Amino acid sequence: MQRREFIKVCAATAAAAAGDLAAADAAPAFYGRAKLVTSSGAPLKASSLPADRNFIFHYPFSTTPCFLLNLGRAARATRLATADQRGYEWKGGVGPRRSIVAYSAICAHQLAYPTKEISFISYRTEKSARNKLGNVIHCCAEHSQYDPAEGARVLAGPAPQPLAAILLEHDPKSDELAAVGTLGGEMFNQFFAKYEMKLALEGAAARVPAAATCVVTELENYCRQQVKC
Numbered sequence: 001m002q003r004r005e006f007i008k009v010c011a012a013t014a015a016a017a018a019g020d021l022a023a024a025d026a027a028p029a030f031y032g033r034a035k036l037v038t039s040s041g042a043p044l045k046a047s048s049l050p051a052d053r054n055f056i057f058h059y060p061f062s063t064t065p066c067f068l069l070n071l072g073r074a075a076r077a078t079r080l081a082t083a084d085q086r087g088y089e090w091k092g093g094v095g096p097r098r099s100i101v102a103y104s105a106i107c108a109h110q111l112a113y114p115t116k117e118i119s120f121i122s123y124r125t126e127k128s129a130r131n132k133l134g135n136v137i138h139c140c141a142e143h144s145q146y147d148p149a150e151g152a153r154v155l156a157g158p159a160p161q162p163l164a165a166i167l168l169e170h171d172p173k174s175d176e177l178a179a180v181g182t183l184g185g186e187m188f189n190q191f192f193a194k195y196e197m198k199l200a201l202e203g204a205a206a207r208v209p210a211a212a213t214c215v216v217t218e219l220e221n222y223c224r225q226q227v228k229c
């Protein structure tokens, strides 16, 4: 092979390898299995979850909040990518109507999250001056909007990637739900780096894994003030 051709082949091979790396999928992260339960400790039945309301539980750590939503309509599989361009396929909703979804409630922009005092981020069906779309998870900190029916794809605002999806299992016989892992761009390292001191002052240890059962609470009962913009 001539030297010029050899260089061309090497360049093509390197480009192909780079392309393969860029296309590498983000793998699911499996944590402990956590059954979702009501405040009384009874298993949460998927069929009993009201549509279009914000529910919250903490997973995969005891301090990291997640939204549990019944969208009232089937949420179908879709392909997404993290901020560093790792692709992944979100498998859609679970439950009898495939309408139940869960996402980390830590905003992918600058990590706003629901606390017991205040929440800037929530699922909003209604439209407003700042929320012209409706049916989005809207973070009022800087107005990132995510589509919960499409794997929390970013629809507007500065967020660089979808909210991390929480992998749910639904048992059709018992109608019970369990969280088993995450998929997509996790923000937990950044979350703990940013809020470790705050969590410590609140008496919460940072990286304690969620228990084998996670209590699901309506956001309005968990949080004293919801900011709706």
Ligand code: FES
Binding pocket: 107, 108, 109, 110, 111, 112, 139, 140, 141, 142, 143, 144, 157, 158, 159
């Ligand atoms: S922290 Fe949510 S948009 Fe900035």
